Amino acid sequence: xxxxxxxxxxxxxxxTKGSKTKQEFLSQLRHALINVGFLYLSNxxxxxxxxxxxxxxxxxxxxxxxxxxxxxSMLNSECFFxxxxxGAEITKGxxxxxxxxxxxxxxxxxxKPGEPEYLRLWGPAQWPDEDALPGFKDTxxxxxxxxxxxxYEFIGLLAEAFSLSPDVMKGFYEQDGPTQHRAxxxxxxxxxxxxxxxxxxxxxxxxxxxxxxxxSPHLGLQVQNLSGEWIDAPPIPGxxxxxxxxxxxxxxxxxxxxxxxxxxxxxxxxxxRYSIPFxxxxxxxxxxxxxxxxxxxxxxxxxxxxxxxxxxxxVNYGEYGQLPSGQVxxxxxxxxxxxxxxxxxxxxFKQFFPHGLPAQGSAY
Ligand SMILES: O=C(O)CCC(=O)C(=O)O
Ligand SMILES: [Fe+2]
Numbered sequence: 001x002x003x004x005x006x007x008x009x010x011x012x013x014x015x016t017k018g019s020k021t022k023q024e025f026l027s028q029l030r031h032a033l034i035n036v037g038f039l040y041l042s043n044x045x046x047x048x049x050x051x052x053x054x055x056x057x058x059x060x061x062x063x064x065x066x067x068x069x070x071x072x073s074m075l076n077s078e079c080f081f082x083x084x085x086x087g088a089e090i091t092k093g094x095x096x097x098x099x100x101x102x103x104x105x106x107x108x109x110x111x112k113p114g115e116p117e118y119l120r121l122w123g124p125a126q127w128p129d130e131d132a133l134p135g136f137k138d139t140x141x142x143x144x145x146x147x148x149x150x151x152y153e154f155i156g157l158l159a160e161a162f163s164l165s166p167d168v169m170k171g172f173y174e175q176d177g178p179t180q181h182r183a184x185x186x187x188x189x190x191x192x193x194x195x196x197x198x199x200x201x202x203x204x205x206x207x208x209x210x211x212x213x214x215x216s217p218h219l220g221l222q223v224q225n226l227s228g229e230w231i232d233a234p235p236i237p238g239x240x241x242x243x244x245x246x247x248x249x250x251x252x253x254x255x256x257x258x259x260x261x262x263x264x265x266x267x268x269x270x271x272x273r274y275s276i277p278f279x280x281x282x283x284x285x286x287x288x289x290x291x292x293x294x295x296x297x298x299x300x301x302x303x304x305x306x307x308x309x310x311x312x313x314x315v316n317y318g319e320y321g322q323l324p325s326g327q328v329x330x331x332x333x334x335x336x337x338x339x340x341x342x343x344x345x346x347x348x349f350k351q352f353f354p355h356g357l358p359a360q361g362s363a364y
Contacts (some may be wrong), residue, residue, distance in 0.1 A: 004226045008233050008241070010040040016157060030161040033244065034302050037259030038223050040239040041211075045153075046146040048238070053139045054185075055215045058274040062099060062187045064132055072126035074102060078344040080333045081182075082126040086189065089336055090358070091201035092315065097194045097265050100186040103127075105144050107180035117345065118284055118326030121333065122180040140183075144278065147211050147240075148181055151280040154209060154242070162255060162299050171291075172208070172251070175283040183278045188220060188263060190270040199263030199273070202313035206320075206332050207245040208280040214241065218273035224260040228311030233261075245279070246317035247325060250288045255295065255303045260314035284326025 009032045015025035032039040062069075074082040081102045089096045102125075109123035127137045152173075156166035173179040188199040199220055214221065214235035221241070222230040233241055249258035266273050316335070319328045334341035334348050338357055341349040 005036045006225065006229075006231060008038045008040060008223060008231070009036060010042055010236065010239065012042050013045065014043040026157065026161045029157060030302070033158065033161060033256040035257070035306055036223075037257030038233065038241065038243045038261070040233075040236050041154075041242050042236070042239045044240050045150055046143065046240075050139065050143045050146065051213065054143045054213070054276060055274070057133070057136050057139065058185050058187070058215045058276065059272075060133060061101060061128070061136065061185055062272075064128060068128055068132045072101075072128060074126075074337060074340050075343060077123075077126055077340070078120045079104070079123045079125070080121065080337055080340055081124075084337065088339065089200075090338065091198070091203050091336065092313075094196070094198055094201050096198055096200045097196060098186050098188050098199050098263070100184050103140060103144070103183045103185065105148055105181045105183075106141065107178065110177065116285075116324070116326065117348075118324070118330040120344075121326065121330055122284065144181070144183055147183075147278045148280075151181070151209055151211060151278070155280070158209075158248075158256065162252065163296055164293065168293065169208075172282040172286060176285060179281050179283055181279060181281050183276065185215075186275045186277070188218075188265055188273040188275075190266040190272060191268045194265055197265040199265045202260050202262045204249075204258045204260060204314045204317050205243060205245040205277075205279060206247060206317045206329055208248040208282055210241075210243045210245060210280070211278040212241040212243070213276040213278075215274035215276050216271070218266050218270065220263045220266060220273045221275070222262055222264065224262075224312055224314075226306070226310035228313070230262070247282055247288060247320050247328075250320040251291055251293055253293075253295070253300070253303075255299065257306075258317075260312040262313075281329070282325050284324065284329070286325045287323065288320050288325065289322060 011028050015021040069083045072082045074084050084100050086099045087095050104125040107122050111119035155169045159166050159168050191197055217235055219234050221233040223233050225231050244256045244258045246258045248256050334352055338353050
């Protein structure tokens with residue numbers, strides 16, 4: 001039976017706490033992973049006051065004086081952390097109409113000369129000065145630590161939903177010490193003065209799982225179903241939107257679907273839309289082609305029932321089948337932020353932009 005979707009399922013995390021209800025949750029999760037690739041998670045184990053606090057900080061972060069934002073420009077950072085002004089990011093060769101701060105969980109750089117340069121991607125984030133936005137850094141770090149813990153727990157639930165041991169995925173992070181995860185605070189201005197309505201163009205996320213907090217009541221996020229139609233994923237207060245990254249799709253042989261998604265700019269005259277995604281990474285030196293998870297034939301059959309060739313507009317992160325995960329991450333960063341790449345990774349930059357910085361990129 002071909003299976004398609006016209007809305008995104010809502011899963012209640014509190015069901016995982018009872019042994020009977022947990023089975024129900026796992027069955028809903030299996031369906032969402034295989035057939036949709038997106039879900040809402042209600043009642044997540046993240047303190048509501050911290051969620052409310054980061055939502056409250058989001059507009060204030062962008063209202064900082066331009067000078068304070070430029071001081072932590074992403075151009076300063078070989079880790080691609082920091083502030084990106086409107087119109088400086090590219091997805092699928094087109095300019096995105098969003099302004100953002102790339103942040104991360106704490107990490108001390110481990111790269112040493114002679115080692116692969118993708119190890120330079122992990123290191124310290126850039127934070128605004130404490131007196132410019134008192135309490136922001138501490139609040140955000142507290143929030144990120146909780147979402148990180150949730151992301152590990154959730155990947156265990158995902159393994160169980162596919163009848164694997166909950167610990168089977170641990171090897172993906174616990175190599176060479178800790179894993180650094182990325183996050184962003186994003187602002188999508190209304191269409192008033194923009195050259196297009198591409199808040200962010202169609203793409204897959206990298207890594208394992210994304211936990212997205214929609215931080216204002218705007219429509220805009222859309223998810224592409226198997227017929228290629230764009231389905232709205234409206235904000236639902238008190239939930240995270242959870243979706244599958246391309247690395248997780250690769251190691252599960254497509255059982256967990258990485259679903260193409262995009263954001264449209266808010267309409268003319270609207271207030272801006274804000275969002276706060278958290279991207280769960282995996283160890284950088286891992287090559288996914290070397291890892292074989294063993295799924296039962298019954299589980300694999302569930303994915304066969306899905307329409308085989310779903311129509312998608314996204315094309316990125318196809319390299320997980322060949323390259324170490326860190327290199328795939330670096331390529332993604334280079335294509336999205338060529339100006340940062342030109343400064344810190346000139347060789348990789350030249351590989352993808354042989355004619356120099358794009359007026360409007362065309363890497364994909
Ligand atoms: O802002 C959103 O709602 C989604 C952002 C997104 O998909 C991304 O940054 O990867
Ligand atoms: Fe995304």
